[in-house]
Amino acid sequence: MHQNDRKKKWNDFSKIIPHSLLDVKNELKKKCEQKQLPVKTWKLTEEETMLIHKIKEQTSEHNKNNVTRTHAYYRFYRRYPEIQWALLGHMVSRNGGWNMTDLRGELYTRLLSEKDQFTFFSFLERGNWLIFQDVYPQFLLYEQSVKRSKNLFYLLPFFHVSTFMETIWNYFWSTGDRYTLAIATVINEQSYLEKRVIQNEHFKKTVLNSITFKLYDFFRFNHILFPFYKDETKQKTLLFGDTMKHFTSLHERILLGKRLYSLLFRRENIxxxxxxxxxxxxxxxxxxxxxxxxxxxxxxxxxxxxxERRIKNCQLRKGASRLYSPRLIYAWKDRNHEEAENNDWFEDWRIMDYLIDKGESIDGEIYNEYCKTLEKIELAILVKKNVLLREEAEEE
Structure with missing residues (x-):
């Protein structure tokens, strides 16, 4: 988006902000204009110190790998269904795990070298780890606030959570506005990843600027799938979802999050x-x-x-064996991560434009597109094999 167009967009936004979010706007504007008090000058009570330590321990315990994170999101949602992002995060994290194991599965092992498999896994794992270590302490602090009937969000800076989310959690505590909290969390997590992963020089060089990733993006191989039962008999699983276009665009990732939220929470029966x-x-x-x-x-x-090609319309061809899709524990070992950078991404209050509900919605139809993608990947394997055979023949 051109700089002048962006400024016009922000100016238009400031005129249409909902009345319910005026206090949020005013506080975020104030935070942009003044520097925050450094955390190290705040004096904690012994009880607060212990609570912070306990939350960090619990977060670390559940942040071992994609499976432990994904389970933790779901369990939290079941305890506190008002925190809707926990379910959204659970479902998206499932997709992250599937993408990780694909790298060791039937198809991609025939397309990617061992080195590329590990590089792509490191990229996916780092993003998955970063989001969890940022968002899960927020959830646990909310849990303690509920249990103690006391707003504890003034402790968020001790977990290096953006001041943007401190404003939003205080707003949610007083209003119970589930939609705003969920979309704010989408904004926060994608903005949090932007500098730490998307703009990270190592990942830009090894992943995002690689030919393989650009083809991956071009062919729309990055679907987000939400499985659900067809009916109450639970006999058949259907899929709905959306496709990530232009993964490196923060704007597109936030809009995708809003659409996925609508898919999950705007139809009660689904x-x-x-x-x-x-x-x-x-x-x-x-x-x-x-x-x-x-x-x-x-x-x-x-x-x-x-x-040989095995898939036709998401069914196995006659006599074909199923595609190998390993469990995560057999595909990848747990990784030790470097600590996350502590700088706050929040700089411009007008990013709250994304909080406005503009009715983002899609029908979620993804079955046909997903089936075609699987067939495209099979075709890519055959093309690669033919190229290799031709090269070998020419060498002889």
Whole structure:
């Protein structure tokens, strides 16, 4: 977006801000204009010190890998369904796990080198880890606030949470506005990732600017899938979702988050079936979790055998074996992470433009697109194989 267009957009926004968010706007404007008091000058009570330590311990315990994070989001949502991002985060984190295990699965191991597999996993894992260590302490602080009937969000700076979220949590505590809290969390987490992952020089060089990633983005291989039961019999699992376009755009990632929120929470009958499905299928990282007819967590084929197309309209071709989709614990070892940078991303109060509900919604139809994507990946494997065979023939 051009600089002048962005300024005009912000000016137009300031005229249409909902009355309910005026206090939020005023506080965020004030925070932009004045420097915050450094955390180190604040004096904590012994009880506050212990609470901070306990929350950090709990967060670290659940932040071991994608599976532990994904389970933690779901359990928290079941305890506090008013924190809607916890379910949204759970479902998106499932997709993160599937993307991680794809790198060791039937298809991508035939397309990517060992080095590329590890590099892409490191990129996905770092983002997944960063979001959890930022958002989960916020959830636990909310839990303690509820249990003690006392607003504890003044402690958020001790977890290096953006001052933007401190304003939003205080607003939620007084209003109970679930939508605003959920979308603010989308804004916060995507903005938090922007400098730490998307703008990180290492990941820009090794992942985001790589030919492989650009093809991945171009062919729309990055679907976000939400499985749910077709009906109350729980006999069939359906999918709905959306596709991430222009992954490196903060604007596009925030808008995707808003659309995914609408898919989950604007249709009560589907929300119930999503929750029931998630309850019955603990996350393992294997795509077998939602489609065991197509994926399996044990390799049923000879990995070195010449690959033949197996998929047609998301069904196996006659006589074909299922696609190998391993569980996360067998695909990747837990990683030790460097601590996150502590700088606050929040600089411009007008980012709250995204808090305005503009009716972002889609029908969620993704089945056909997802099926075509699987077939495109198979085709890419065959093309690569033919290129290699041709090169070998020319060498001879």
């Amino acid at each position: 929300l119930r079936r999503v929750i029931n499905w998630a309850h019955d299928h603990p996350h393992t990282g294997s795509r077998k979790d939602y489609w065991p007819h197509l994926f399996y967590d044990v390799n049923e084929s000879f990995s070195r055998a010449f690959y």
